Amino acid sequence: MSNSTETGETVLIKNALLYGEGEPTDVLLDDGLVAAIGADAAKSAAAETEVIDAAGQILLPGFVDLHTHLREPGREDTETIDSGSAAAALGGYTAVFAMANTSPVADSVVVTDHVWRRGQEVGLVDVHPVGAVTVGLAGKQLAEMATMAAGSGRVRMFSDDGHCVYDPLLMRRALEYSSSLGVLIAQHAEEPRLTVGAVAHEGPTAARLGLAGWPRAAEESIVARDALLARDAGARVHICHASTAGTVELVKWARGQGISITAEVTPHHLLLDDSRLETYDAVNKVNPPLREASDVAALRAGLAEGVIDCVATDHAPHAEQDKCCEFAAARPGMLGLETALSIVAMTMVRPGLLDWRGVARVMSERPAEIVGLDDQGRPIAVGEPANLVLVDPDAEWTVHGPALASVASNTPYESMTLPARVTTTILRGRVTARNGDVRTPVRSGGGQ
Numbered sequence: 290m291s292n293s294t295e296t297g298e299t300v301l302i303k304n305a306l307l308y309g310e311g312e313p314t315d316v317l318l319d320d321g322l323v324a325a326i327g328a329d330a331a332k333s334a335a336a337e338t339e340v341i342d343a344a345g346q347i348l349l350p351g352f353v354d355l356h357t358h359l360r361e362p363g364r365e366d367t368e369t370i371d372s373g374s375a376a377a378a379l380g381g382y383t384a385v386f387a388m389a390n391t392s393p394v395a396d397s398v399v400v401t402d403h404v405w406r407r408g409q410e411v412g413l414v415d416v417h418p419v420g421a422v423t424v425g426l427a428g429k430q431l432a433e434m435a436t437m438a439a440g441s442g443r444v445r446m447f448s449d450d451g452h453c454v455y456d457p458l459l460m461r462r463a464l465e466y467s468s469s470l471g472v473l474i475a476q477h478a479e480e481p482r483l484t485v486g487a488v489a490h491e492g493p494t495a496a497r498l499g500l501a502g503w504p505r506a507a508e509e510s511i512v513a514r515d516a517l518l519a520r521d522a523g524a525r526v527h528i529c530h531a532s533t534a535g536t537v538e539l540v541k542w543a544r545g546q547g548i549s550i551t552a553e554v555t556p557h558h559l560l561l562d563d564s565r566l567e568t569y570d571a572v573n574k575v576n577p578p579l580r581e582a583s584d585v586a587a588l589r590a591g592l593a594e595g596v597i598d599c600v601a602t603d604h605a606p607h608a609e610q611d612k613c614c615e616f617a618a619a620r621p622g623m624l625g626l627e628t629a630l631s632i633v634a635m636t637m638v639r640p641g642l643l644d645w646r647g648v649a650r651v652m653s654e655r656p657a658e659i660v661g662l663d664d665q666g667r668p669i670a671v672g673e674p675a676n677l678v679l680v681d682p683d684a685e686w687t688v689h690g691p692a693l694a695s696v697a698s699n700t701p702y703e704s705m706t707l708p709a710r711v712t713t714t715i716l717r718g719r720v721t722a723r724n725g726d727v728r729t730p731v732r733s734g735g736g737q
C-alpha cells in the first residue's frame with residue numbers, strides 16, 4: 290500500500306513519552322518504518338534528518354476514523370477529499386473511512402476507486418472508501434459489494450450510513466455475503482417508521498421545545514435485530530454512532546452470547562446532551578440526536594470498559610444555508626476530525642476513564658482491527674509502519690469554525706477552549722501535519 294512517489298524522509302522524534310508512559314525516549318523513522326527506539330535512535334540518525342522536539346508530548350499510533358463524510362463527489366462546496374484529508378491529518382488521523390452517501394452514491398467501483406485514488410494523490414491520509422450496501426442507499430437492492438471489494442480501492446466496509454438498512458431480509462443477505470467477502474457491514478441503526486419527522490431526541494427537552502422526537506427504541510430495536518441476524522448468519526456487524534445507554538447494554542448482551550458485534554461512539558455523543566437544543570441552533574442537530582446526560586454517562590462508561598470498541602467522528606460537513614435555518618429544516622451532522630482528540634481528552638482522559646494507552650486503543654488499534662487494516666494501529670516498535678501522532682496533553686486551544694481546514698465550519702464547539710492538541714501527524718514516516726499546518730507530499734514522479 291506504500292506510495293512509491295513519496296520521498297524517503299528520515300525523522301528523529303526526541304524525548305517523546307510513548308503512550309504517555311515511562312521515560313522520554315527518542316524514536317527514529319526511516320523509509321516509512323520505525324527504525325530505532327531509545328539511545329540508538331539519535332546515534333543512527335543521518336545528517337539531513339528532520340528533528341522534532343517532542344518534550345512533554347505523547348507518541349501514539351496514528352488515529353483511524355471508521356466514519357467520515359468527505360462529500361466528494363457531489364457536495365464539494367462543503368468538503369473535498371483534499372480539504373477533508375487536511376482536516377484528518379491535523380486531527381492526528383492516518384486513515385479514514387469515507388462514507389458512501391455522496392452524489393453519486395458510492396455504490397459502484399467507479400466511485401469507490403475514485404475516492405481511494407484521489408486520497409492517495411492528496412497523500413495526507415489513507416482515504417478508504419466505504420461502499421453502499423444497497424443501490425442508491427435506497428434499501429431495495431444489494432449493491433455490487435464483491436466488485437467494489439475487488440476494486441483498486443479495495444472496499445473493506447459497507448454501509449448505507451445516513452440511512453438504515455431496515456429491510457431485515459436485505460440486511461440478512463448483506464451479512465451473509467459479507468462473511469464470504471471478508472468485509473464489514475456497518476449499520477446506521479434507525480428504525481425509519483419510528484423516526485418519521487423526528488429532529489431531536491424524544492424526551493422532556495424536545496417536548497418542551499416543540500421538536501418532534503427520535504425515540505431511543507428506534508436505535509435499540511435495530512441493534513437488537515441486527516445482533517440476532519449476525520448471530521444466525523455467523524457474520525460480524527458494526528454499529529455506527531451508538532447513542533443510548535440501551536445500545537451499550539444490548540452490545541454487551543450480544544457479546545456475552547458470542548455474537549460478533551462491534552460499536553463506535555462519536556466524540557459529540559461523549560460530550561454533548563440535548564440541553565444544547567435550548568437555543569434552537571441547528572449546529573447541534575445530528576443523527577442520531579444528542580441524547581440525555583444519563584446516555585452520555587453510559588457511553589463514556591461503555592467506552593472505558595471496552596463494550597463500545599472505538600471512537601469514530603461521524604465528521605459531517607454541511608453548508609451554511611443547510612445549517613443556519615429553521616431547526617426542523619436543517620441537515621443533521623457536525624464537523625469532528627480536528628476536534629476528536631481534544632473531546633476524548635476532555636471526556637475520557639481528564640476524568641480518569643481512559644489513560645493514553647486507552648486512547649491508542651479506542652482511536653487507533655481497535656478501529657484498525659475491526660476493519661482489518663494491517664498497517665495501522667500497530668504497536669510503536671522497531672520495524673513497524675511509521676503511522677504516528679504526537680499529542681501535547683497540556684495544550685489548550687480555542688475552536689473557531691472558519692479556521693478549521695474543512696470547507697464547511699459547522700462545529701458545535703465554536704469558541705470553546707479545549708484541552709490537548711495534536712502537534713504532529715506522520716504517515717508512513719512522512720510528516721503530514723505539524724503545529725497546525727499540513728504538509729503535502731513532494732512528488733518525484735509527476736503524481737499518479
Ligand code: DOR
Pocket residue numbers: 358390450451452477574575576577603605606620621622623
Ligand atoms: O448527522 C448525521 N449526518 N448523521 C448521519 O447519519 C449522516 C450524516 C451526514 O451525512 O450528514
Ligand code: ZN
Pocket residue numbers: 450451452477529530576577
Ligand atoms: Zn449515520
